Amino acid sequence: MNAPASASxxxxxxxxxxxxxxxxxxxxxxxVDRCSLDIPAGEICMIxxxxxxxxxxxxxxxxxxxxxxxxxIHLDGHMLCGPGRPQANIGPDRIVVFQxxxxxxxxxxxxxxxxxxxxxxxxTRKAAREKARLLMAEAGLAGHEDEYxxxxxxxxxxxxxxVRALMNDPAVLLLDEPYRxxxxxxxxxxxxxxxETYYRTGTTIFFITHDLEEAIFLxxxxxxxxxxxxxxKCIFDIDIPHPRDYGVLTSARFRRLAAEISAQLEEExxxxxxxxxxxxxxx
Amino acid sequence: MTAxxxxxxxxPRTFRQxxxxxxxxxxxxxxxxxxxxxxxxxxxxxxxxATSDAWLGLRPPIIGHIPSPVAxxxxxxxxxxxxxxxxxxxxxxxRVLMGxxxxxxxxxxxxLLLAVSRSFRGVxxxxxxxxxxxxxxxxxxxxxxxxPTQELSIDFVIFLxxxxxxxxxxxxxxxxxxxxxxxxxxxxxxxxxNIFRRLILPGVLPSICVGMEVAIGITWEVVVxxxxxxxxxxxxxxxxxxxxxxxxxNSYIGGSYPDIIVGMISIGIAGYLSxxxxxxxxxxxxxxxxxx
Amino acid sequence: MPGSTAxxxxxxxxxxxxxxxxxxxxxxxxxxxxxCSLRIAAHRFTVLIGPSGAGKSTLVRLIAGFEKPDRGVVxxxxxxVTGPGSDRLVVFQESALFPWMTAxxxxxxxxxVRGEKRDRSRALGAALLERVGLTNFRRxxxxxxxxxxxxxxxxxxxxxxxxxxxxxxxxxxxxxxxxRRLMLEYYAELSSHSSRTNLFITTDLDEAIxxxxxxxxxxxxxxxxxxxxxxxxxxxxxxxxxxxxEKANAIKMQAFALxxxxxxxxFAGGSRAATDFVAAYRRRIAxx
Numbered sequence: 078m079n080a081p082a083s084a085s086x087x088x089x090x091x092x093x094x095x096x097x098x099x100x101x102x103x104x105x106x107x108x109v110d111r112c113s114l115d116i117p118a119g120e121i122c123m124i125x126x127x128x129x130x131x132x133x134x135x136x137x138x139x140x141x142x143x144x145x146x147x148x149x150i151h152l153d154g155h156m157l158c159g160p161g162r163p164q165a166n167i168g169p170d171r172i173v174v175f176q177x178x179x180x181x182x183x184x185x186x187x188x189x190x191x192x193x194x195x196x197x198x199x200x201t202r203k204a205a206r207e208k209a210r211l212l213m214a215e216a217g218l219a220g221h222e223d224e225y226x227x228x229x230x231x232x233x234x235x236x237x238x239x240v241r242a243l244m245n246d247p248a249v250l251l252l253d254e255p256y257r258x259x260x261x262x263x264x265x266x267x268x269x270x271x272x273e274t275y276y277r278t279g280t281t282i283f284f285i286t287h288d289l290e291e292a293i294f295l296x297x298x299x300x301x302x303x304x305x306x307x308x309x310k311c312i313f314d315i316d317i318p319h320p321r322d323y324g325v326l327t328s329a330r331f332r333r334l335a336a337e338i339s340a341q342l343e344e345e346x347x348x349x350x351x352x353x354x355x356x357x358x359x360x
Numbered sequence: 361m362t363a364x365x366x367x368x369x370x371x372p373r374t375f376r377q378x379x380x381x382x383x384x385x386x387x388x389x390x391x392x393x394x395x396x397x398x399x400x401x402x403x404x405x406x407x408x409x410a411t412s413d414a415w416l417g418l419r420p421p422i423i424g425h426i427p428s429p430v431a432x433x434x435x436x437x438x439x440x441x442x443x444x445x446x447x448x449x450x451x452x453x454x455r456v457l458m459g460x461x462x463x464x465x466x467x468x469x470x471x472l473l474l475a476v477s478r479s480f481r482g483v484x485x486x487x488x489x490x491x492x493x494x495x496x497x498x499x500x501x502x503x504x505x506x507x508p509t510q511e512l513s514i515d516f517v518i519f520l521x522x523x524x525x526x527x528x529x530x531x532x533x534x535x536x537x538x539x540x541x542x543x544x545x546x547x548x549x550x551x552x553x554n555i556f557r558r559l560i561l562p563g564v565l566p567s568i569c570v571g572m573e574v575a576i577g578i579t580w581e582v583v584v585x586x587x588x589x590x591x592x593x594x595x596x597x598x599x600x601x602x603x604x605x606x607x608x609x610n611s612y613i614g615g616s617y618p619d620i621i622v623g624m625i626s627i628g629i630a631g632y633l634s635x636x637x638x639x640x641x642x643x644x645x646x647x648x649x650x651x652x
Numbered sequence: 653m654p655g656s657t658a659x660x661x662x663x664x665x666x667x668x669x670x671x672x673x674x675x676x677x678x679x680x681x682x683x684x685x686x687x688c689s690l691r692i693a694a695h696r697f698t699v700l701i702g703p704s705g706a707g708k709s710t711l712v713r714l715i716a717g718f719e720k721p722d723r724g725v726v727x728x729x730x731x732x733v734t735g736p737g738s739d740r741l742v743v744f745q746e747s748a749l750f751p752w753m754t755a756x757x758x759x760x761x762x763x764x765v766r767g768e769k770r771d772r773s774r775a776l777g778a779a780l781l782e783r784v785g786l787t788n789f790r791r792x793x794x795x796x797x798x799x800x801x802x803x804x805x806x807x808x809x810x811x812x813x814x815x816x817x818x819x820x821x822x823x824x825x826x827x828x829x830x831x832r833r834l835m836l837e838y839y840a841e842l843s844s845h846s847s848r849t850n851l852f853i854t855t856d857l858d859e860a861i862x863x864x865x866x867x868x869x870x871x872x873x874x875x876x877x878x879x880x881x882x883x884x885x886x887x888x889x890x891x892x893x894x895x896x897x898e899k900a901n902a903i904k905m906q907a908f909a910l911x912x913x914x915x916x917x918x919f920a921g922g923s924r925a926a927t928d929f930v931a932a933y934r935r936r937i938a939x940x
Contacts, residue, residue, distance in 0.1 A: 128828075217929020230921035260825075260855035262703045262915040266930065270919070271797040287829065322937045323912055325903045335895070346830070489700050540748040547736040547814060550761040558761075562752035648752050648793040 088181050088248035088281030089141065090116040097134045098146030108134040110306035111148065118153070118248075121275065121282040123292035125342060126302030126310075127349040132285050135307070136251050139283065140173050141165035142218045152248060169197070169245035174238055176254045179308055180226040187222035190241045202290065209244060232263050236270060243278060252284040256291065265323050268294055272320065289342070293334055294321060299342045304349035311341055393557035401517065403429055427618040432625075435618035440573075445607070449630065451588065452603040455482075456579050456634060461516030463575060467523045468568055471530025475564075488527065496520040496582050500589050514586045524574035526568070533567020534560060566649055569642030576638045580631040584608070604630065662695040663729055664739075664816035664849030666715055669755055671724035673710050685711045686874035688724070692866075694816075697843060698822060699864035701857065701911065703918035707875025712821045716742045728817070738762065738815040741810040745825050747802045751792040755792035755805045756781065759769045762813040773812070780808040783842070798832040807839070817849045824859075835893060837847070844887065857907060863899055869910050872918035879910055881937040 097109035108131035116122045126131050137143050139150055139157070141164060148277060149159025157165035165171075177212035180189045200208065203288045213222055216236055226234050235255065242250060242328065268291065286292050292299045299313045313334065317325055325331050363651030404510050408415075419425065427435075433495065441446040474481045474488075507513040537560065545555050588604030602610065604627050611619035643650050668690045674681040684707055689705040692698045700708055713719045713866050714726050725732045728740065749758050759780060763773035779788045784804040794802055803823060810818060820839075824832045840863055861869055866883040877937055885900055896902045920926035 093866045217926045219925035232919040260704045266915045266919040320936045327905045648667040
C-alpha cells in the first residue's frame with residue numbers, strides 16, 4: 078500500500094454493521110443496511126454508488142448530524158455512536174466539506190478560515206488568525222488572506238474551504254461531492270491540489286463522489302456501494318503508485334480499473350434507475 | 361424514453377403503502393391540532409376578558425373594554441337582516457372593483473411602455489417617482505376638491521393605491537425576462553412587435569399577477585380609510601350607505617361597539633375573498649407556472 | 653433534412669481575425685478575448701475546449717452576432733457578422749425555452765416568426781418531434797419536462813430553421829452522467845445526417861474527442877487559440893469503445909497536457925502562491 082509521506086497516527090475509522098432508517102411520510106425507508114467498513118488511518122477512501130443509495134447518510138452518521146438505528150461507528154478505537162448512544166457528537170475531529178460550500182461573502186478569506194475555532198472558543202482571535210495564515214500559506218493561498226471570496230477564482234474558493242476544514246486539525250476529512258459543480262478541467266487541478274495538501278497533512282479522507290475518474294485518481298481504495306439500502310458491494314485497491322500524475326488517466330492500468338469499477342457501478346445504477354431514482358449514472 | 365418517465369415515478373413500495381392507509385383526518389395533523397387549540401384558546405381568553413366585569417368584578421385594561429365574542433355574534437345576527445349592512449358591502453366592493461380595474465387597465469400599459477421605451481421612461485418615470493411617496497390617503501382632501509363627486513374622489517384614491525404597485529411590478533417583471541430568450545428570438549428573425557407580443561407580454565404576466573395580488577390588499581386598506589375620512593359618500597343614517605369603512609366609523613360614533621367588530625371582521629372576509637379571487641384568476645392566466 | 657431555402661448558397665464557414673473583446677467599465681475593463689484568430693471549416697464538427705471562464709461564451713456571442721468585437725473581425729461565409737440571424741443558431745448551457753409556450757409552440761416559433769406557411773411548418777415540427785422522440789410530450793410546458801427532454805426540444809427548435817451553423821455552448825453540462833451520455837450519442841447521430849457546420853463548446857475532453865472532427869484548444873482568459881488537433885477517428889464512434897482506443901487516447905494525452913496547463917493557470921488566477929503550490933505538486937511527481 079502506498080502510505081503517505083507523513084502518516085497520521087490518528088483517524089482510523091471503523092463502521093460496524095451500521096443501520097439507518099428514514100421516515101418518508103408514513104413509510105420507513107432503509108437507507109443503510111448493516112454496512113461495515115474499515116478505513117485505516119491516513120487513507121483516502123473513495124465512496125461511489127448510485128444517487129440516493131445512502132452514502133450521504135453514512136457520512137452524516139460519522140459526522141454526527143444524525144444518529145444510527147443500529148450498529149456502531151468507531152474512531153481510533155473509541156465509539157462515536159452505537160448502542161446506548163445512537164448519535165455521535167459533532168466534533169472538530171471530523172469535519173465535512175459540502176458540495177455547495179459556503180464562505181461568508183462579507184468576510185475576508187482569512188476571517189472565514191479562522192471563523193470556526195474563534196466561534197467555538199478554542200482559540201483566541203489572534204491565535205486563530207496566526208494559524209489560519211500559516212495554513213493558508215501551506216495550501217498555496219498566501220497573499221489572498223485579506224481578499225474577499227468574491228475576488229478569487231472558484232477553484233481557490235474551494236481551497237479556502239478545505240483550509241477552513243483543516244483549521245480544526247481533523248482526524249477525518251469528510252467530503253461530500255465537493256467538486257461536483259466544477260468542470261472537468263478545473264477538477265483535475267483541484268485534485269492535484271487536494272493531494273498536495275494531503276501529502277502535507279496525512280489526514281484520513283472519506284470522499285463521496287459520482288465521478289469515477291476522480292475516485293480512481295485520488296483514492297487508495299474505491300468502495301462501490303450497492304443501491305439503496307447501501308452496504309459495500311466490492312472494494313478495489315488502486316494499485317497505482319503515489320504521487321499520481323494526471324497523465325495516468327490514459328494508462329492501461331487506469332483504464333482497466335475504470336472498466337471494472339464502472340461495470341459494478343452500472344449494475345447498481347440500473348437497479349436504482351429502475352426503481353425511479355432520477356440519477357443513476359456514473360462517468 | 362420510458363426510463364425518463366419511470367424516473368419521475370415514486371418508489372413503488374412506499375406508494376403502495378400510502379394507498380392502503382385511509383386519508384388522515386384533519387385533526388390527525390399535529391400542527392393543525394395546535395392551530396385549532398390556539399384559536400379556541402384565544403377566543404376563550406377574549407370572551408372571559410370581555411365579560412370579566414360580570415364574573416370577576418373588575419375590568420382589566422384593554423381586554424375589559426372590548427365587546428365579547430358572544431355580543432359580536434349577536435350583533436352580527438341582527439345585522440344580517442339589515443339591508444343597510446349589505447349595502448355597505450356592495451358599496452365597498454364596487455369601489456374596490458372600480459379602482460382596481462382602472463388601476464390595472466391604466467397601470468399595465470403604462471408599466472409596459474416604461475419598460476420598452478427609453479424615451480418614454482425618461483419623461484414619465486421621474487414624475488411617477490416624485491408622486492409615489494405621497495401616500496394615497498393623503499390625497500383624500502385634495503381629491504375631494506378636484507373631483508366632481510365624492511364617489512369619484514374615493515375611487516381616485518383607491519386607484520392610486522393599486523396603480524403604483526402594479527406599475528412597479530410590471531416594470532420589475534419586464535426587467536427580469538431572461539435576455540437569452542430575447543437573443544433566441546432575434547436570431548430567429550423576430551420583429552420588435554413580435555418580441556413584444558410573444559415574449560415580453562407573457563414574460564411579464566407573472567409579475568402582473570403578483571402586482572395585482574398585492575394591489576388588491578392595498579386597495580382594501582385604502583377603501584376603508586377613505587370611506588372613514590370622507591364620510592362615506594352617500595352619507596346618511598347609522599348603518600346605511602357609505603361602505604364598510606364608513607359603517608365602522610359610524611358604529612363608533614353611534615356607540616354600537618359590537619358593530620365595530622362586526623365591521624372589522626367583515627372587511628377581513630371581503631379582503632380575503634378578493635385576494636383569493638385575484639390569485640385564482642392569476643393562476644389561470646399563467647398555466648405554465650402552476651405545474652410542479 | 654428538409655428546410656427553408658433561406659440559406660441556399662451558404663456553406664457555413666466561420667473565421668475570426670484578431671478578435672478582441674473586453675468587459676467592464678472604463679479603467680477596469682478586462683480583456684476576455686485577446687487577439688483570437690480561428691478558422692472553422694464548413695460542414696465539419698469543430699469542438700472548442702478550454703477551462704471555464706467567460707472567453708468561450710463570449711466567442712459564441714460574437715459569432716452569433718449578439719455582440720460586436722472591440723477589435724478584429726468575425727466573418728461568416730466571408731462576410732462580416734452584423735447581427736443575429738437564423739443561419740447561426742445557438743443552444744445555450746441553460747434552457748432558453750420560452751416557459752409560457754408548450755414544447756410544440758417553442759419548436760414552431762422560428763417559422764411562425766418568419767411568417768412561413770403554417771401547414772408546412774407544422775409538418776416539419778411534427779417530423780422533428782418524432783425525430784427527437786417527444787411526440788407524446790409536445791403539449792407540455794418546459795418545466796414539466798426533464799433536463800434531457802428540454803435540451804431535445806431546444807435542439808428541435810433550432811433545427812427546424814435549418815441553420816447552416818449550429819452553435820452549442822456546453823449544452824449538456826447540467827445533466828446527470830447517464831443522460832449526458834445519451835444526449836451526446838444522440839446529437840452525434842443527429843448531426844451525422846446533415847452537412848451543417850457544428851461548433852460545440854465543452855470542458856469535457858472525452859465529450860470533445862467523441863464529437864469532434866477538429867479539436868481547438870483554448871487558453872484561459874484572455875482567450876485565444878493555443879492549438880488545433882485534427883481528430884480523424886472513424887465514425888460512427890462509441891463512447892465506451894473510444895475509451896479503449898489507442899489513437900483516441902493518444903489524442904487525449906496530447907490535448908490534456910496542454911489543457912491541464914491552462915486549467916492550472918485559470919485555477920491560480922494570477923496568484924503567485926497558488927502557482928507555486930501546483931508547481932510543488934509537479935515537483936513531487938517528478939522526484940518520486
